[in-house]
Amino acid sequence: MTKLSSEWLTDGILDFEYKKYVLLAYLQNVRQEFSNQVLFPHLAQVREHYDSSVSLKESQRSMRSLFPKNLTGVDPDQLRWIYQNTYEDGDHLEEITDILEFAIPRFSQLIEEGELRYEEVKANLTIAPIGIVPLRTDEGYLFIYKQNSRETTIFRYQVTLFDSRRERIIQTQRVDSVRKNLSTTFENMKVNLTRRFTHLPNPATYMVESPREYPVDxxxxxxxxxxxxxxxxVG
Structure with missing residues (x-):
């Protein structure tokens, strides 16, 4: 099981041991995918589960803080009043709290493992333009070249909006896959693309090169x- 429903916490039986089993099975399978260098969409999905779990836990804490508290005494050492919460979790809420306490640190640990692998992948990659870079770079081609297999996967890319980090959003569409050899250079590939797709007569083209055999998509x-x-x- 490499996909966990967004409603996993409340779907089916609300039981700590059962949810623990479901969660651990999911985490084990994702960890196996990570070991095979298959990082997405799993890393993004684990982040989503972590964020939603933390948000739910914060919501529970905020809800409890809204209830009145009873004054029960004074702490003479700390010179402060002692209050007792009037709010008590029901059985279901206690079960959810226990599950969240179990799940959040494990989501966090798996995110760290995935991000370490992702950073290692990015550290091994190089990016360079193919030919002269035109003034317009918001549309063109992206070559992903794997050195060991000499396989080049070609994507058409288009730059759209900005995200929260002020970085461009890159949309891609697979175009072709070509094995590089002495007669099939990257420059030749670019020329062939301009002949096949005449609406981009002078496309911006970038090549990302990987020395290792990672999954492409x-x-x-x-x-x-x-x-x-x-x-x-954008600066």
Whole structure:
């Protein structure tokens, strides 16, 4: 199971041991995917589960703080009043609290593992333009080249809006896959693309090169898009 429903906490049986089993099975499978260098969409999904779990826990804390408290005494050492909460969790809320306490640190740990692998992938990549870079770079081609297999996966890219970090959002569409050899250079690939797709007569073209055999769609493409976004980042 490499996908966990967004409603996993409340779906089915609301029981700590059962939810623990479901969660651990999910985390184990995602960790196995990470070990195979398959990072996406799993890393993003684990982040979403972590964020929603933390948000729910904060909501519970805020709800409790809204209830009145009874004054029960004075702490002479700290010179402060002692209050007792009048709010008590029901059985279901206690079960959810226990599950969240169990899940949040494990989501966090898995995110750290995935991000370490992702940073390692990005550290091994290089990005460079193919040919002369035109003035317009918001549309063109992205080559992802794996050195060991000499395989080049070609994507058409288009730059759209900005995200919260003021980085460009890169949308891609797979175009072709070509094996590089002495007669098939990156420059030749670019020329062939302009002949096939005449609406881009002088396209911006970038190549991201990987010395290792990572999966293209699940790992290399997200990393390549992030490298391109950094190149086009607004200062």
């Amino acid at each position: 699940e790992t290399l493409l997200p990393a390549a898009k992030q490298l391109m976004a950094k190149l086009m980042k």
